[in-house]
Amino acid sequence: xxxxxxxxxxxxxxxxxxxxxxxxxxxxxxxxxxxxxxxxxxxxxxxxxxxxxxxxxxxxxxxxxxxxxxxxxxxxxxxxxxxxxxxxxxxxxxxxxxxxxxxxxxxxxxxxxxxxxxxxxxxxxxxxxxxxxxxxxxxxxxxxxxxxxxxxxxxxxxxxxxxxxxxxxxxxxxxxxxxxxxxxxxxxxxxxxxxxxxxxx
Numbered sequence: 001x002x003x004x005x006x007x008x009x010x011x012x013x014x015x016x017x018x019x020x021x022x023x024x025x026x027x028x029x030x031x032x033x034x035x036x037x038x039x040x041x042x043x044x045x046x047x048x049x050x051x052x053x054x055x056x057x058x059x060x061x062x063x064x065x066x067x068x069x070x071x072x073x074x075x076x077x078x079x080x081x082x083x084x085x086x087x088x089x090x091x092x093x094x095x096x097x098x099x100x101x102x103x104x105x106x107x108x109x110x111x112x113x114x115x116x117x118x119x120x121x122x123x124x125x126x127x128x129x130x131x132x133x134x135x136x137x138x139x140x141x142x143x144x145x146x147x148x149x150x151x152x153x154x155x156x157x158x159x160x161x162x163x164x165x166x167x168x169x170x171x172x173x174x175x176x177x178x179x180x181x182x183x184x185x186x187x188x189x190x191x192x193x194x195x196x197x198x199x200x201x
Contacts (some may be wrong), residue, residue: 007033021102044077044097052092052119053076060110061120063088071116092119105132155180160190160199167191 005016007029016026028034037043051065052071063073065088073088086094090106100106108114110123118124155163159180166176173191177184189195 008037010036025086039078039081047077048075048088048091048095049157052088055120058111058122059120060123061092061113062115063119064116067117073117073119088117088119089124092121093124096121100126103128105129107132155182155196157199160196161201163187163190164201 001018002015003018004013005026006013007163008027008133009051010033012029014026015031028037038047051063053064063075065164066074066086068074068087074085075088075091076083076085078084087106089108090100093106094100104126105128106124107127108116108118108123109119109125110118115123163176163180166179167173167187172186173184177187186195
């Protein structure tokens with residue numbers, strides 16, 4: 001038996017077999033309608049909140065979707081035919097209060113301690129990157145490691161001092177790069193204090 005089903009995207013009625021409807025299919029005219037429907041702001045927001053474990057008004061609302069290596073939730077959607085990934089807390093703020101500037105960061109202020117995957121709008125506030133770093137320091141949260149403490153560091157503080165010293169006494173950057181098995185670009189950046197700026201000379 002066939003039934004008439006209205007497309008969830010465009011509203012056009014289509015003749016669909018009732019078995020197909022029972023299986024949860026046949027709700028759209030074609031793939032283009034499916035794609036268009038999934039890109040609607042209301043649908044994107046609904047999909048996002050389906051990944052959030054919403055609790056009490058003052059509770060943390062953890063994001064239960066994909067999580068980055070740094071522990072932050074990551075929500076992916078399509079915006080004007082472009083695939084976009086956004087930190088879940090930032091999307092939660094945007095979905096609740098509206099679009100914000102790229103230069104503004106969404107920070108956490110969870111009562112039981114900052115929770116990177118929390119999406120409760122009451123636990124979020126806006127600030128600059130500097131505000132965010134100062135907030136982390138006040139709360140004794142981990143600040144990204146610099147210099148020798150960085151997980152990818154292959155030089156020591158003494159190596160950096162020696163590189164700068166060798167440059168000052170006239171050694172070419174190409175020679176210094178060979179001594180320390182580094183690229184000339186890296187040596188240039190160290191000498192000009194673009195990187196390893198935390199090392200005291």
